Structure formats: C-alpha cells, structure tokens
Amino acid sequence: MTVEPILSTTALEKRFGGVRAVAGVDFSLQPGELRCLIGPNGAGKSTFFKMISGQLKPTSGEIRIAGHDMLNAEAYQIARSGIGIKNQVPDVMNGLSVRENLWLAAASRHRGAAIGRSVDRITERLALTAILDRLVGELAHGQRQWVEIGMVIVCEPRIVLLDEPAAGMSDEETVLTAELIREINKDMTIVVVEHDMQFIRRIARTVTVFHQGRILIEDSFDKIAADPTVREVYLGRSGGT
Amino acid sequence: MIPEFSATAARPPKAWWWSVIALIALAMVMLPYYVDIALQLDLSIIFVFALLALSMGFLWGYAGILSFGQTIFFGLGGYAYAVLALNTGMTGLPFLGALLIPVAFSALLGYFMIYGRISDIYLSVTTLVVTLIFEKSIRSTSGPEYVIGSVRLNGQNGIPGVPGLTLPWLDGAPLSIEGVFYLTAGAMLLVYVALRLLLTTRFGRVIVGIRENERRMELLGYDTRLYKLGAFVLAGGIAALSGVLYALWGNFVAPEMFNLNQAAQVVIWVIVGGRSTLIGPIFGTGIVQYTSNWLGTVGVGQVTLVLGIVLMVFVLVFPRGLLPTIGDAFGYVRRRVAGRGATR
Amino acid sequence: MLTVENLDSGYGSIPVLTGLSLSVSQGEFVGILGHNGMGKTTLLKTLIGILPATAGKITFAGNVITSAPAHRRARAGMGYVPQGRGILPGLTVRDNLLFAAAAVGARRSGQLEEALDDFPRLKAYLDRPGGALSGGEQQLLALARTLIQKPSIVLLDEPTEGIQPSIIDEIVDQMKGLRQRRGLTILLVEQNVDFIRALSDRVLLIHKGTITNEFSVDALTDTTAMGDFSSVEH
Incomplete structure (x- = not known):
C-alpha cells in the first residue's frame, strides 16, 4: 500500500555553529499514524520538531506536508496547513x-x-x-x-506533534494522557517524543529511534525494546519496563 | 505573583461603566457653562496630551510594544495640518490629510521594524531615534529655501498662525475656545471608548495574546506581524489626532513637538497612571500636567527635578502605576470583607 | 536537619500550602508524591525562600530560617534544582558551573573536574552555551550546578523530567554514592514512581497543601502506590 505521506522530510539537517544537531533525517509519516520518537538526550528530537513546525529554519534538506514544500514557510503558515505542536x-x-x-x-x-x-x-x-x-x-x-x-x-490540526506530553504528570495523569492521545488519534496523525517507556508502550505502534541527529532504527515497540544497540545507547538496565 | 499587565481586558464593559461614561460626557457638555476660559484651555491641552498618552499606553500595555516615538506621529500630524491648512485655506480636508500622512508613515516605519523582526528593545530605540531625526531636520529648516507650497517651515521658530478649524454649520468662523474644548474632550472620550471596545474584539484579544507569547500565537496560526503592525498603525493614528488637535489648540506648531523632552513626558504620563489600563494614561497625564502647572505657579522653580523624583517614586513604590495600584487595594479590601463574611 | 511546622504559603491571595509539617534527618532521602496542583513545587519554593511563608516555621541545621532570604539559605547549605532547570542560557556550561561554585565562596581549583567526574556527559559540552543543550542535558547541568556547591541538603523538583532512561539509572547511583561519601540529604518531589522508589527511604503523600500519608518505600509497590494515590484523589 503506497499512500502519499502526510509528512515527510528528506536529508533534513540543522547545524548550530559546528554542531550538527540534526544530521540528515529521512522521515515519513502516513495519515492516521501514531508514531513515537525516542532517543538519548541531545539526539536532535526537539530540534527536528522545531524545524517541522517552523520555529527553526533548517540548514538544508526538504520538508513536505501533504505533498507541499514547506521548507521556507513561516510558522503561522505551517500551523494553518494543519500542524499543531506542544513544545517541551x-x-x-x-x-x-x-x-x-x-x-x-x-x-x-x-x-x-x-x-x-x-x-x-x-x-x-x-x-x-x-x-x-x-x-x-x-x-x-x-x-x-x-x-x-x-x-x-x-x-x-491534521498532524499533532507532542514533545514530552507526560513530563510533570503523575502516573494516573499519564494514563489519562495516553488515553487522550489514542482517542484523538482517531481524527489526527500524531508524533510523540517521550522518555517514559511505560507511556510509550501504552500508545506506540511504530517507534523511531533518534541517535546523534540521525534515525538509528524504526520498528515495533517490542523489537525496539529488545534491540541491543537501543539498550546500550538509550534504555540502560531498566530495559524499557 | 503580581501580573505585569492586566489580564481582564477581554471582558465587555458592564452597565455601570457605560453610565460613568455617559455622566462624564454630560459633565463635559455642561462644563463650559460653569468654568472660565483659562480652565477650559488648561483642560483642553490635558485632553490633547491624554490622547498621546493613550496611544502609547495602548501600544505598550496591551500590544507589549514600547514605542518612545509616538511623538513622531504627534509632530507629523501637527506639521501636516499646519502646512496643508495654510496652503489650501481650507481646514476640514487638511484635518483628514494630517491624519493620513502620519498613518502612512507609521505603516512604513512599522513594516520595516516588525517584518524585519527586530527585537523589542531595538524597536524602542529605533522609534526614539526617528523622532530625534525629525526634530533635528525640522530645526535646520530656518532658511527661505525650506518651503512647502507657500508655507515656510521656519526651523526653530515653528509655524505660527495655524488656522483654527472652521465648520460649515458655524458660518465659516473658526472654532472658539469653547469649541476646541468640546472637540478635544469628545476626541479623547471617543478614542478611549473605542479602544476599550476594541480590546473585547478578536483583534484586541489576539494582540494581548501576542504580548504574552508571540511564538505560541504564531504556532496557533496567527500572522503575528500583521497584528502588531495593525496595533502600531492604530496607535500612530491616535498620536496623529493628538498632534492635529495640538495645532488647533495653540494655532502653532514647533520642532519641540518631536523632541526628547516631549517623548519622555509621554512615558512619564503612562508610567504614573499605569500602563495596564486605558484610563491610567489619561489620569497620569492629568495629574502630571496639573502638578507641573501648579509647581510652576507656586514658584518651586525646579519643576523637572520634582517631576523626576515623582517618577522614580512611582517606578519604585507603585511599579504598576497609580490606577492599577488603587484597583488592587480595592480588590484586597473587598476580598477581606467578603472573606470575613464567609467565615462568620 | 530540616523541620517544617504548620507551614502556610501560596501565590498572592491563593493559598496553596495549609499547615504542612514534615521533618528530614541527616542523610535521609525523602520523596514527596502528589498530584499536580497539590503544592509540591510550592513547598520547595517556600523552603528555599523564593516564596514567602505566610505562617509556620522552618528550621534548618538548628537555625530558624522562616524569613531568611534565598541566597542566605543557599549559603547555609541548601541546594535547589528547580523544575524547568533554570540554567543561564547565554553562558557556557563551564561558566554555569563556575558561577555556581563562586556564589558559595568556593575558590578551590579542581572543583570543576570533580563536578565533571560526577557528570562525565557534560565534558563534551563545556564550551557550549547552556541554551544550546537539549532539555535533558540542561537538566543534568542543573543537577551538576547544584551539587558543585556542596550542599548538605538538595531539594529536587522532578529531576528526571526529559532525561533518557539509562541516565536516570546513573543519577540514582550517583546520589547514593554522594550519600555514602558526603552524607548528602535529599528532599525529592517526583511523579516517576520508579525513580522515587529507587532513591527514597520513605515517601510522603501531599494532598491539597498538606502531608496526608507516609509510607516506607517497600510498601510503595506499583499497585499500592496507585491505589493510595487515587484513593486520595477521589
């Protein structure tokens, strides 16, 4: 099945001085997806979100929203094209x-x-x-x-970007947030950045792992949680429980 | 936590507010029958300056744009009226033209500053510099070569003999002192009411949202630059109206309309009265102008020094300004009384 | 070491803490659990002196500090890691750390190295402005900046927010090490039950501005915690 992606980036890159915070990301999102984005601190997840939402201008690469080139669009134009973001x-x-x-x-x-x-x-x-x-x-x-x-x-919005939506919430509130996300997913495509693995497990279908400004791996939650590289760079001994 | 600005502007005014406005309007109508001409003149100029303070207070307190340069549009309005009226011999059309010229200029200046996304502090400095450029340029126009139409700009000396407004239903006679009083009072009251109502509209609420968090408003899909420019041009128009009325009041315009002293005074009026309200700048203007007149008559001499001390006291003791502080005190007493009632 | 008696505090006219009492002994790790809006952050802000106490008494290391200004409490050995990190974004990571050390009068050389030994991940970023770090890295910097001041008690406001799981494990180990080496005391506000369980000796439950319950960390299994948590709420 090849549906046109609702959001895609090609070789997206952002440099701050000499640092490549995002170093060539090819990302593609199908309509109706609920994607989770995880990765070590400083892997470039928030920078990636900020480029998609127009808060940061990419150094190079391409951003398409529903097929339209949005690389040089202003933040308000991107918002009107149907992207909503909750910042970190x-x-x-x-x-x-x-x-x-x-x-x-x-x-x-x-x-x-x-x-x-x-x-x-x-x-x-x-x-x-x-x-x-x-x-x-x-x-x-x-x-x-x-x-x-x-x-x-x-x-x-058509696409909702949520940067750490469960931060600062109690366990019970986190459960409610997960329920809310699943519910709005009926109408909207969603991308979530989170570190709380219980939360990810509760909502995730496909998980994308960022590492050092690139996509390391993209797979189902269980495969990601069992992946030795992911355990080494990100999860540590708690192993995604 | 004391909020820096007012948060309740979006509520539509209540019936008591309309009653107070109506009472004040009535009092203005009656006033010339009871007070002498000197007081009418004093009040008229306070109303003119109150408009100027309103233009800055609205822009600073609600849109979060601190413009030191409302005197640009004040001075431009005054000069445009003088030049147009003296050239054409008319007064009605020049009145309108003298509003349009500063408005067009504020749109141009605002466009470059706001769409250029210069930071708030640079916007403040830029406006201040532009008003000083106007002052210097006009001061240097004393030579006979500086003529617009048949009117010499006269440099330092300003343009005397600016004609008063003639209204067709007054048989072509220029407005009397009483007429100027009605005109300035009416303009101030109308602008105040219009701004108060504007704050309850979508535009008013959006500019307050931009003041609080411009980036979030952009991420919600608002073209914040357009709204900020709108607020800037509106404030420019109000300052221009104030400048035209100033020219009508004194039959005279001079480069002092643009100078640092004048620009700083607007800031003082707004700070003393309180920028988080619209009524604050009006009262601030009244209190400061009345005090400096009074200090002048009792022969204190150091009017500027005393005003400076008053300003410092306000910034340190009542940082939100006079009227919001009084409002807070009332609110505190009311809660105390209500709280005691509840515990009984 | 830290005693709080009948503390009241709040924002303006809104009371948040009402008659809150607790005590923390030397070397103890105490966790505070509670829903949003129950007063956790307000409690820490009142303890460090950012918010004034409207009633009650705070005693720290034998001195009553109820009305002492925040900088004096910091110099007396109270460290505070605020929620939202509060780092200085325009200064480099190095300067963020050195400023903190200088503020308590420490002039020894080698303190920076010591701090970096505790947080080796910061080494790579020393010359980057704090604002250019990612959220989780800023959180680490905020922790390191507080610990470089060698406080005797640290008030932590949700320190795991935005930090990747493997680093949370490291932080737990570090804190336990500091307790052994320096007798560090911790008062921790947290929503992450795993973290609070890993770090605390006992857990206090805060509800509507006062401590309503206390249990040992062994009793804090997922089910009981969730049960108690929700029974307080409803």
Whole structure:
C-alpha cells in the first residue's frame, strides 16, 4: 500500500555553529499514524520538531506536508496547513487565564459562536472546568501541559506533534494522557517524543529511534525494546519496563 | 505573583461603566457653562496630551510594544495640518490629510521594524531615534529655501498662525475656545471608548495574546506581524489626532513637538497612571500636567527635578502605576470583607 | 536537619500550602508524591525562600530560617534544582558551573573536574552555551550546578523530567554514592514512581497543601502506590 505521506522530510539537517544537531533525517509519516520518537538526550528530537513546525529554519534538506514544500514557510503558515505542536517546556500565555488561552487557540480556527462551543467542548474533555479562570502562570507544571495540549487539539490540526506530553504528570495523569492521545488519534496523525517507556508502550505502534541527529532504527515497540544497540545507547538496565 | 499587565481586558464593559461614561460626557457638555476660559484651555491641552498618552499606553500595555516615538506621529500630524491648512485655506480636508500622512508613515516605519523582526528593545530605540531625526531636520529648516507650497517651515521658530478649524454649520468662523474644548474632550472620550471596545474584539484579544507569547500565537496560526503592525498603525493614528488637535489648540506648531523632552513626558504620563489600563494614561497625564502647572505657579522653580523624583517614586513604590495600584487595594479590601463574611 | 511546622504559603491571595509539617534527618532521602496542583513545587519554593511563608516555621541545621532570604539559605547549605532547570542560557556550561561554585565562596581549583567526574556527559559540552543543550542535558547541568556547591541538603523538583532512561539509572547511583561519601540529604518531589522508589527511604503523600500519608518505600509497590494515590484523589 503506497499512500502519499502526510509528512515527510528528506536529508533534513540543522547545524548550530559546528554542531550538527540534526544530521540528515529521512522521515515519513502516513495519515492516521501514531508514531513515537525516542532517543538519548541531545539526539536532535526537539530540534527536528522545531524545524517541522517552523520555529527553526533548517540548514538544508526538504520538508513536505501533504505533498507541499514547506521548507521556507513561516510558522503561522505551517500551523494553518494543519500542524499543531506542544513544545517541551510549557509554552502558553502565562499572564492570561485558562479560558483566554483556549479562546485564543480556538479563535485561530473558528469564527463567532463556534469559538465558544469548541472551548466548552475541550474544557469538558480535559476536565479543566475548575481551573478555567485561573492564570495559567499560577498552575502546576502538569496542569499547564494539559492546557497546552488542549490548545493544540482545539485547533483541530491534521498532524499533532507532542514533545514530552507526560513530563510533570503523575502516573494516573499519564494514563489519562495516553488515553487522550489514542482517542484523538482517531481524527489526527500524531508524533510523540517521550522518555517514559511505560507511556510509550501504552500508545506506540511504530517507534523511531533518534541517535546523534540521525534515525538509528524504526520498528515495533517490542523489537525496539529488545534491540541491543537501543539498550546500550538509550534504555540502560531498566530495559524499557 | 503580581501580573505585569492586566489580564481582564477581554471582558465587555458592564452597565455601570457605560453610565460613568455617559455622566462624564454630560459633565463635559455642561462644563463650559460653569468654568472660565483659562480652565477650559488648561483642560483642553490635558485632553490633547491624554490622547498621546493613550496611544502609547495602548501600544505598550496591551500590544507589549514600547514605542518612545509616538511623538513622531504627534509632530507629523501637527506639521501636516499646519502646512496643508495654510496652503489650501481650507481646514476640514487638511484635518483628514494630517491624519493620513502620519498613518502612512507609521505603516512604513512599522513594516520595516516588525517584518524585519527586530527585537523589542531595538524597536524602542529605533522609534526614539526617528523622532530625534525629525526634530533635528525640522530645526535646520530656518532658511527661505525650506518651503512647502507657500508655507515656510521656519526651523526653530515653528509655524505660527495655524488656522483654527472652521465648520460649515458655524458660518465659516473658526472654532472658539469653547469649541476646541468640546472637540478635544469628545476626541479623547471617543478614542478611549473605542479602544476599550476594541480590546473585547478578536483583534484586541489576539494582540494581548501576542504580548504574552508571540511564538505560541504564531504556532496557533496567527500572522503575528500583521497584528502588531495593525496595533502600531492604530496607535500612530491616535498620536496623529493628538498632534492635529495640538495645532488647533495653540494655532502653532514647533520642532519641540518631536523632541526628547516631549517623548519622555509621554512615558512619564503612562508610567504614573499605569500602563495596564486605558484610563491610567489619561489620569497620569492629568495629574502630571496639573502638578507641573501648579509647581510652576507656586514658584518651586525646579519643576523637572520634582517631576523626576515623582517618577522614580512611582517606578519604585507603585511599579504598576497609580490606577492599577488603587484597583488592587480595592480588590484586597473587598476580598477581606467578603472573606470575613464567609467565615462568620 | 530540616523541620517544617504548620507551614502556610501560596501565590498572592491563593493559598496553596495549609499547615504542612514534615521533618528530614541527616542523610535521609525523602520523596514527596502528589498530584499536580497539590503544592509540591510550592513547598520547595517556600523552603528555599523564593516564596514567602505566610505562617509556620522552618528550621534548618538548628537555625530558624522562616524569613531568611534565598541566597542566605543557599549559603547555609541548601541546594535547589528547580523544575524547568533554570540554567543561564547565554553562558557556557563551564561558566554555569563556575558561577555556581563562586556564589558559595568556593575558590578551590579542581572543583570543576570533580563536578565533571560526577557528570562525565557534560565534558563534551563545556564550551557550549547552556541554551544550546537539549532539555535533558540542561537538566543534568542543573543537577551538576547544584551539587558543585556542596550542599548538605538538595531539594529536587522532578529531576528526571526529559532525561533518557539509562541516565536516570546513573543519577540514582550517583546520589547514593554522594550519600555514602558526603552524607548528602535529599528532599525529592517526583511523579516517576520508579525513580522515587529507587532513591527514597520513605515517601510522603501531599494532598491539597498538606502531608496526608507516609509510607516506607517497600510498601510503595506499583499497585499500592496507585491505589493510595487515587484513593486520595477521589
């Protein structure tokens, strides 16, 4: 089966001074996939995400979203083409309330009364009602992550990039996040960067391993967890339990 | 944590707010019947400067753009009106033209700064430098070769005899002092109400979002540069209106409209009143202008020194400005009272 | 070594901690577990002095420090690794470490080498700006920067966030080594149950700004932890 990939990169590269943070990545994502991206610290995962979302300009290579060349597009154009991203560190409007944050996200997609309706829907879905009028900057780390995830989904993107969505969340909240990700995967294509292997096991179908700015291996979770190279460079003795 | 800016701007004004606005409008209408001409003149110029402060307060407090150069558009507005009105002998069309010229210039300047993605601090410095360039250039136009149409720019001395606004229904007579009072009061009140309502719209909420986190707003799909440019041009237009009204008030324009002193005063008005509100800059202008007039009349002499000390006290003791601090105090008392009621 | 009695704290008018008490002995590793928004980060911020305590008493190494400023607490031997790392992004990794050492007055040569022995992964990045490191590397730097000050107690706010599994194992080993060599004490806030189990002697449960439960680490199997965790919540 050859469907046109919804997102693909060819020989994508990013240099910071002499450092090649991403050193030639050929990545391809089919519509409807739920892909997990793992790899050692400094392997280039976040840099890769930032290039796809337009926050960093690649040094060379190619980025295609649904067949369109997006290499030189502005971040807002990429967002409008249907890519939503949750960055690694909570990236929200700290001085505004949760309601206002969600409203601004929804208003980038909808007009008029539809904005309020989609804010209500996402509030209910993520159980944010109790903190709706709190300033986001005063919330706990994990709560801000939820708000940011809510802001991403309310825009109804085609592709969702989640950089460490379970960071700062308790085990129970992590389970809820995994459920949420599987649920939104019915409508959206998703790429997740995470270090929490229990979390990866819960959601993963295909796992891509980054190492030193390149793709080391791409396979099913079980094969990746058993791979000796992956164990050596990434998992260590805990072995993905 | 005290939020640096106000977060509640998006709420539509309530009925009490409209009542207060209506009362103030009524008071303005009645005022000339009860006070003398000197006070009307004093109040008119405070309203003119309050507009200038509003343009900066809106841009700084809500869009997060600190522009020291609102005096660019203030001065341009004043000079454009003077030159157009003296050349054409008309006043109505020059009034409009004097708004359009600074607006066009603010769009050009704003485009290069905002689409060039220069950082916030460089934007502040650039605006300051541009207003000083205008001041120096106009100061050096004293020679007879600097003429636009039939009007000499006169360098340091400025342009005297700028005609007052004539309205067709007033039989072609220029606006009286009372008329200027109504014009400036009405302009200030209208701009204030318009800005307050604008903040509840999509545009207003988006610029506040950009102030809080521009990158996140871009990642949500907003072309943040377009919104910032919109806010910059709008503020430029308000400053231009203030400049035209200044020319109408004094029948005179001079290079001082652009200078550092004038630019710094706008900042002081806004800081004293509080940039996280729209009403703050208006009150800040009133208080500072009234105080400096009063200091002048009682013969303190060192007006600038005293104002400087006042500014430092404000920055250190009330960093959010007068009105937000008063608002906080009210909120604190109200919570205390409500809290006691709840525990009983 | 550290005693907290009836501590109240919060942001502005919003109370977060209400009458929280706990104590940590010399050389002990204590973990604090709790849901988001229950006051874990607020507790650490109040202990280090970034947030003022509105009521209660904090005693550290025999001195009452309830109203002491943060820098004095740091010099008295309190180390703090904040959530979100808080490194100096414009300075190199080397300068980040040297600044920290200088802040507590340490001028000995060789302290940098010692810190790098504990965190060999940082060696390769010494001359890179902190901001150019990846999230997990920044987290390591934040840990190293705190430990170079030779604190007697370290307050850790979710130190495993963004760190790859194999390095988490190394951190556990290092902390245990430091306890043996230097008698290090740790107060740890964490959501990663595996990590908290590997490192803590006992675990306190925080709920709505106060400590509601305590159990030994042996009792903290996955099922009981999850059970207690959720029973508090509902």
